[in-house]
Amino acid sequence: MNNTVKSTKGAEKIEINSIRWFRIISQFELQSMVWPGLIFLFVFAYIPMYGILIAFKDYDMFLGVTGSPWVGFDHFVEFFFDPNFFRVMRNTLAINGLNLIIGFPAPIIFALLLNEISTMKFKRFVQTISYLPHFVSWVVFGGLILTILSPSNGILNYLLMQLGLISEPINFIGDANNFWYILVSGEVLKGLGWGAIIYIAAISGVDQEMYEAATIDGAGRLQKMWYVTLPSIMGTVVIMLIFAISAILNTGFEQILVLQNPLNLDTSETIDTYVYKTGIQQMRYSYSTAVGVAKSIVAVLLLLSANYFSKKITNQGLF
Amino acid sequence: MSVKSRGEMVFSIFNTVVMLIIMFLTVAPFWFSLVGSLNEGLDYMRGGVYFWPREFTWGNYIAVYSDPSIYSAYFVTAARTILGTVLHVLFTALVAYGISRPNLKGKSVYMIYIMLTMFFAGGLVPTYLLYRDLGLLDNFLVFIIPSMFSVWDLMILLSFFRSIPESIIESAKIDGAGEYRIFLRFIIPLAMPALAAISLFNGVGHWNSYFDSLMFTTSESLQTIQLFLMRVVTDATFAQGMGAQAAQLVPQQAKKISPETLKLAMMIATTAPILLIYPFLQRFFVKGIMIGSIKG
Numbered sequence: 001m002n003n004t005v006k007s008t009k010g011a012e013k014i015e016i017n018s019i020r021w022f023r024i025i026s027q028f029e030l031q032s033m034v035w036p037g038l039i040f041l042f043v044f045a046y047i048p049m050y051g052i053l054i055a056f057k058d059y060d061m062f063l064g065v066t067g068s069p070w071v072g073f074d075h076f077v078e079f080f081f082d083p084n085f086f087r088v089m090r091n092t093l094a095i096n097g098l099n100l101i102i103g104f105p106a107p108i109i110f111a112l113l114l115n116e117i118s119t120m121k122f123k124r125f126v127q128t129i130s131y132l133p134h135f136v137s138w139v140v141f142g143g144l145i146l147t148i149l150s151p152s153n154g155i156l157n158y159l160l161m162q163l164g165l166i167s168e169p170i171n172f173i174g175d176a177n178n179f180w181y182i183l184v185s186g187e188v189l190k191g192l193g194w195g196a197i198i199y200i201a202a203i204s205g206v207d208q209e210m211y212e213a214a215t216i217d218g219a220g221r222l223q224k225m226w227y228v229t230l231p232s233i234m235g236t237v238v239i240m241l242i243f244a245i246s247a248i249l250n251t252g253f254e255q256i257l258v259l260q261n262p263l264n265l266d267t268s269e270t271i272d273t274y275v276y277k278t279g280i281q282q283m284r285y286s287y288s289t290a291v292g293v294a295k296s297i298v299a300v301l302l303l304l305s306a307n308y309f310s311k312k313i314t315n316q317g318l319f
Numbered sequence: 320m321s322v323k324s325r326g327e328m329v330f331s332i333f334n335t336v337v338m339l340i341i342m343f344l345t346v347a348p349f350w351f352s353l354v355g356s357l358n359e360g361l362d363y364m365r366g367g368v369y370f371w372p373r374e375f376t377w378g379n380y381i382a383v384y385s386d387p388s389i390y391s392a393y394f395v396t397a398a399r400t401i402l403g404t405v406l407h408v409l410f411t412a413l414v415a416y417g418i419s420r421p422n423l424k425g426k427s428v429y430m431i432y433i434m435l436t437m438f439f440a441g442g443l444v445p446t447y448l449l450y451r452d453l454g455l456l457d458n459f460l461v462f463i464i465p466s467m468f469s470v471w472d473l474m475i476l477l478s479f480f481r482s483i484p485e486s487i488i489e490s491a492k493i494d495g496a497g498e499y500r501i502f503l504r505f506i507i508p509l510a511m512p513a514l515a516a517i518s519l520f521n522g523v524g525h526w527n528s529y530f531d532s533l534m535f536t537t538s539e540s541l542q543t544i545q546l547f548l549m550r551v552v553t554d555a556t557f558a559q560g561m562g563a564q565a566a567q568l569v570p571q572q573a574k575k576i577s578p579e580t581l582k583l584a585m586m587i588a589t590t591a592p593i594l595l596i597y598p599f600l601q602r603f604f605v606k607g608i609m610i611g612s613i614k615g
Contacts, residue, residue: 031424034429117335130341135600136593137529139589140590142552153366153368155369258549275443
């Protein structure tokens, strides 16, 4: 009795499945639009994900990902005891941390200040100019930074010399102590206008009646900015913060490579540049993949702890 | 309007000054580089040339454009920009249209499959090994194929396609049009603002990209303009070699160029196309961001 029930259920399932497949096939035209995209993602997104396995293997070109012998966590242990480990971890965390602390609020402040400009033409003009660096490649932008900081004829050294603040030119980019700050200032300037767009859009959506009510209550411009505008765009700010935190450790490869030189290597070598050098240049495929995986693990730990502290302090978590 | 208080006046002035400083910091580096690139090389090396050329010359540009490798780099970059952008937009739009149809079977599974790729990635080395196995290394197609599809752009297009009235598609179906016909005849024209915005961003991305040419190509003939500039900017011996070569090719300009000014001219020559289309870009990007922000 029981058996027959089971078998009819199974038969029903098969029938439902075959109906599903029939439906999919009957939509041949529509499905044929979607499937190339799915296949693309399989090849260019899922196969590399599978390729991460070589972090736990000794990758051999001739054996491929599947055939290479397992070595467990050997490459992770090797990275952990590598003299570069501390350096690249410190630099990656410091650069991304500075970027979050300075680079995240900067566009918000810019958007708030821009909103306070009453001359429409001037406002649009500032806005248009501020987007420009976003569309310039990092090679060019890095080149501009190097030109300004150049010890032989950069304007910064020239100004400092003319003002008598220094007696001989400083090689700013050649000094490892400066690298983080140069890089982060460059990133902030490059992303300032572009990052502000989303906040400007949010500010333009704020109900004008609230400002009128605040004016009647005798609020000044700064008070309106603080008590009306800022709380109104807080939702956008939180969403952007979640994006920023989840992308932490994922920023900045191109810019670092442009500004990096042998003199500042001590503070400019990050996980990403280290992966590039050990993986692509030295062809230590398994080791560099393990380094990349270690980065992802640190990023997840950071995200979890940010969430934990956010819950502890504000009773609100990201997830 | 009430009379401005003294505090507000101070704030207005402070605010304007801040904006002027930001604008100066943004524009000045470009200006200094342009001025330097139009100045004689040896004179530039003495310093102090920032706001206006002291010894004006076209020599640096003549030298830059006398190097045959810049034409090859321009050509490769232009080809990848045009071909890459067109294929990217058409392919992504096609898939997005398919996904946007409410009657698509298996849609929820497809969406999860697509979304997962936004959160997990294989990283540099597995990607590199995949390209090697596919024969994409040191191949022009490495600029085109891996960037043909983007999940971010798919999301933007999805929200745009959903705003197209269903009645248009329904009536086209009643007239006997197939899905591909609807896509080409109705969806593409209707989605033109979104497609144009995505094309512009993608085109700029292609033009500015040096990551892929650095990672995945080695031959000189595939060198993009950004990689060429990267070598000039970061490798002093490369810049000197270029200067020496230029001095040989155009001897009458030899005295007017130096590696430093050559570098500046090269930077301007690389950015010029972006600066030329910037006014057009500017019209689109606010729109593009708005379309994107509907989703997120």
